[in-house]
Amino acid sequence: MVALPPEIWLYIFDFLTNKNEIYRLISVNRIFLEVGLNLYWKNVIMSTGFENIEKTMHTLKRLSDPFITNRVKKLEIDFRYFKPAKPSTPISYMASTRNQGNQKSLKISMTKPLVDRILSTFRRRRSIPAPASHDTVPPPRSWPELVSRIIQALPECRNVNDLRLDWMDIPSSYDPKVVLRDLWSWSPIAPNLKALSLAGDLAFYQAFTETMPLFPKLASLRINLSRNYSVPNPLMSDSSVLLNHVIPFINAISLNLQFPCVRSFTTWVGLSAFFNNLPVLPVLHNLSIFLYVDWSPEDLCSLYLFLDGCQSNTLQYLDLELDTSEREPLEDLSKTLLRLFTSTSRSFMNLHSLTISPTRTARAVDIIIAILQKTRTTIHKLHVRERVFNSEELSVLDMLAEKLPRLRTLSVIANRRPIFSEEEQLDFGDGMTEAPICYTPLGSLEDQVYVSKSRLNRMTIRRSDDGSLDVDNKFRTT
Known part of the structure; x- marks a missing residue:
């Protein structure tokens, strides 16, 4: 890789007509990686609507890392209501089966336990420990709980100006x-x-x-x-x-x-x-x-x-x-x-x-x-x-x-x-x-x-x- 000052790489980035091309160039050098992450996390949208719960939970998990939250400049919070799920039915499963009757989502949610068992078998053979249970974020059981989780993630978003x-x-x-x-x-x-x-x-x-x-x-x-x-x-x-x-x-x-x-x-x-x-x-x-x-x-x-x-x-x-x-x-x-x-x-x-x-x-x-x-x-x-x-x-x-x-x-x-x-x-x-x-x-x-x-x-x-x-x-x- 040619050693160029960061200003030159940023000047090259300005010539990209399609800024989304930066995501294919993040492996070129550290400058493109930083620019790509800044573009991706510049605007964060979180919604409490039923169909957006899984995406919101994923976003909240990423916002727990200061490496990500420091890049957020614009924050959008859509307060939409959803009815609480039954105690025996996880919200994540309900959301995956409700989206327009999507058969693909239903198939993925039903086969996930089988995939987990296969992965755990390979981990045992390679002596790689499986992730601890606390690494996964449990889905919220109620609308107030989801709102509370969003609010508790805000202290790290110190660079938001919009x-x-x-x-x-x-x-x-x-x-x-x-x-x-x-x-x-x-x-x-x-x-x-x-x-x-x-x-x-x-x-x-x-x-x-x-x-x-x-x-x-x-x-x-x-x-x-x-x-x-x-x-x-x-x-x-x-x-x-x-x-x-x-x-x-x-x-x-x-x-x-x-x-x-x-x-x-x-x-x-x-x-x-x-x-x-x-x-x-x-x-x-x-x-x-x-x-x-x-x-x-x-x-x-x-x-x-x-x-x-x-x-x-x-x-x-x-x-x-x-x-x-x-x-x-x-x-x-x-x-x-x-x-x-x-x-x-x-x-x-x-x-x-x-x-x-x-x-x-x-x-x-x-x-x-x-x-x-x-x-x-x-x-x-x-x-x-x-x-x-x-x-x-x-x-x-x-x-x-x-x-x-x-x-x-x-x-x-x-x-x-x-x-x-x-x-x-x-x-x-x-x-x-x-x-x-x-x-x-x-x-x-x-x-x-x-x-x-x-x-x-x-x-x-x-x-x-x-x-x-x-x-x-x-x-x-x-």
Whole structure:
């Protein structure tokens, strides 16, 4: 083996287009081994769901080794409920036989004793002692026992800076406050935590804010609100939880919060009170809002005021995926978006990237035009979702793209097959200079759209679920 400094080997690793290739190179030298282990254990996911118990137990066993736990940077814990197993039936056996009626798993679990006997025979002949019984970790007998084992493994995860907690479909008899209090008392990661993702019902958020420690370095917060089916009348408590627990938590970290994300597919959450009371985020850099709810006029007004008041000098990336829970076009929402991007305020004056939905209404093209006009000197990337553009609309986008000096990626869905002018042919591999015909259940797409390469440095063509083509480029129609 050629003796090279570690920096050279790391430089060679950077040239691997597929980073998974590193796992085939771990035997080359110590550097590749370290890099491979770091990649493999960088993100650890543990779930308390029934079908994931065996994998979680294996992960817990590996996390008992500091050689492994020191490499963990992101930790994801999915709290899913499973019913306790019968005393005579090990959970590991039940899990292996329950997974979609998998005959292979059943066969392996039944033949394992025979394999163990054969291995023990070879060990006796070679005078190699069999592993002690304490080397194997017994499966948990209950959901609280599995949760306790996960929490007890956290003290060794000292380098974690990204944490995701998912609390879904847990019976109300299990108090999330007890679990979270134990988690923070055992875990040393709070002082170094930079990213936090939470998903659960409002009872979970209340328990979280009542037990959480300080997060002095937290810069990214992801909130996913879900319905609490165990509450008979959630309308009585959702606003109070948002105002008295969630909003104060966001306010406490607002000075450092750069990457907030709010998600909800729940129709009863009080969005008006939520947006009206959100604090000013002075270092806001990336804002993501995914809300599929029944929008009231009060909700739309509060959303408009919040977005219009965002820090224009720091906000560069914006994801707005807004829709109704009934999947019906909502003209009031379109009017709010159009008003937002046609206002005379200085909001979005430094925006580099925008992903927007819905665009299925009649005002969709007007909204896109308003966006491009407002961000014409700064926009680098625009992704329009859920809207299939016809040739006339593409012509408008093409005309505007000529006047956007920094635009590099325009992602829309077209209803025609793109081809390229002869002077701007692109290489698609194997000598092809024209995009291959995409066959769909409706047959080949006969209509054609001429695409100009122009300034854009991205060219990807994808077929959408409805048979149309998703094209990242500037469009030129004939």
